[in-house]
Amino acid sequence: MAELRIVGTAHVSQKSVDEVKAAIEEFRPDIVAIELDPARFAALKKQAKDPTVEDVLEVKNFNSLLVQWLLSYLQRKIGVDVGVEPGAEMKAAITEAESRNIPVALVDRDIRLTLLRFWKSMGVIEKIKMFFALIFSIAEVDKGEQIDIESLKDQDIIDAVMEEFHRFSPNGAHALIDERDAFIAHQLVILKAQRPDARILAIVGAGHRQGITNYVEKPQTLPPFDSLIKEPKSFPWAKIFGFAVTGLFAFLLAAIAFSGVGWTVLLYALLFWVIIHGVLAAVFTLIAGGHPYSALTCFAVAWMTSLNPLLHAGWFAAYVEAKVRKPPVSDFRKIYETESLREMARIPLFKVVLVAALANLGSLIGTVLYFFLVFPLLHIDPGTVISTGVHNMYTWVAGLI
Template structure:
């Protein structure tokens, strides 16, 4: 029966690089399995095609993409501090295997599927906590806080970190850790079947080692493979929120119209909707470093897109920003190579994505503030307007019937 040895690494550790090279030399595996998928393998080998701005605009998953870029920046920044390129141990495994003519197996799940499942698994508060924790971590690293990389391979430290992560974000931990442990274990078992007499050396992050080992020791614990590979179909909370907003706005205008407080109040209610949404979306666009044309576009369309669950102001702002900035093909790679957040913020493609995310945030905030402050702004009694408006609407409707 095939033998499997697992090497747990830290992704920015020189010791891990040396450990991988030594393991391949001493263990003499028949195949080297690495914690990469084809797209990350190609990126590590500098063979990947950089996505165009049109590719980014078509996907429209701007928030997830921003989180991915910030996570990559954080890992890269730690790597700079310790003098090791992120993924250096995977690159060392690839180089050693190719030098010795040993086949390489890519055993991790498609990064696109993992990110989609991760982002869609998070509730709104988990997403806020995750982004805030990411920002705080980046600030700490940028301010020179040192991290003991080698301690992250100690099992006691790993267990403590994993436990904290599960408390912080149980859904995120399940998607990023548990599901990938199971996926990699499935792949390693398949390699055992394909090479019953061979020796497999698996190079994985230290945080995955124990979970994978547990699955290999007890294959019955593995979930069905297809349950780990399907693209997620999350509940459409955003669309439902959009339909609710549209209904509430239409109901509010109808109540004002039928309440008898005057058509000028109805007109002001509509104008406040336009102004509040447009102003906040435009301000957030400018805060993201967006072009004035993008901010002006946001101001003009935010009131409409906030009433259409199938459309977002940020998407339109991003399209305008892309046409004005014209990000070159090299921008995607530059984002993954930049050494500071200030440099990243100057990259046109990053501006496009940041504008999309913040313009949408501004529009959502506009919706919330509108329903909180519309009656004080209109200087009318909400109880009177709603009760009278509903009564008059019902009377008018029953009269028609």
């Protein structure tokens, strides 16, 4: 029967690098399995092809990409502070294995699928909490807050961190931790079956070690493999919200039109919709460091995209920003090498993505504010206008029938 040993590491720990080398030397494995997918393996070995700005614009998943970049920045900053490159222990495992002609098995799930499932599994509140927690963590690290990396491998601390993560973001933790535990365990079980006489050394993050071990010891508890590799089908809350906004806006205009307050009031209601959405989307674009052309584009389209759940103002702003800034392919790598958020914010590709995200946020805020401000701006009583408008609409429809 295959012999499996699982080593839990911290991804920015020199001690973990030494432990990996010592484990390979002492255990003499026939296979070294590492917590990487082909994309991250290629990136670690500097063999990955950087995506172009066209690739980024085509995917349109700007919020998820921002979170990925900020997570990478946080890990890199911690690594710089302790003098260790993020993923150094995985690189050490690869180097040691290759120098000894030991096959390397990549046992983690595709990072793109993991991030997609992670982002889509979370509700709006979870995403907001996750974003602010990430910003807070980056602020702590940037101001020199010391982190005891080695303590992160202590099982009691790991358990506490995992429990807090599951409480803070249950859906996000399930996609990022639990599902990957199961995926990696599936891969290890397959390796054991394929090489029954092999000695397999698995190098994984310390937070995954216990979950993977539990699954490997009781493979009957593993969820179906197909359930871990499907693209997520989340409930389309965003589209429902968009159609609801469109319906509510149409109802509001109809109520004003039938209430008898006059066409001038109706025209002002339309004008305020254009101005509020346009100004907020444009302002948020400029806050993101966007070009004035991008801001003008947002101002021009925000009123329309806010009524169409299949379009977003940020998409148009990102396209214009990309045309104006012309980010080179090298920008993608620069984002993963920056040493400060200020430096990252000056990279054209980062600006394209940030502009898209903030322009969409500005338009969303515009939608919410409009329904709160429209009646005070029009100086009319909402109860009277809506009730009168609905009554007159009903009478008109009844007359047609």
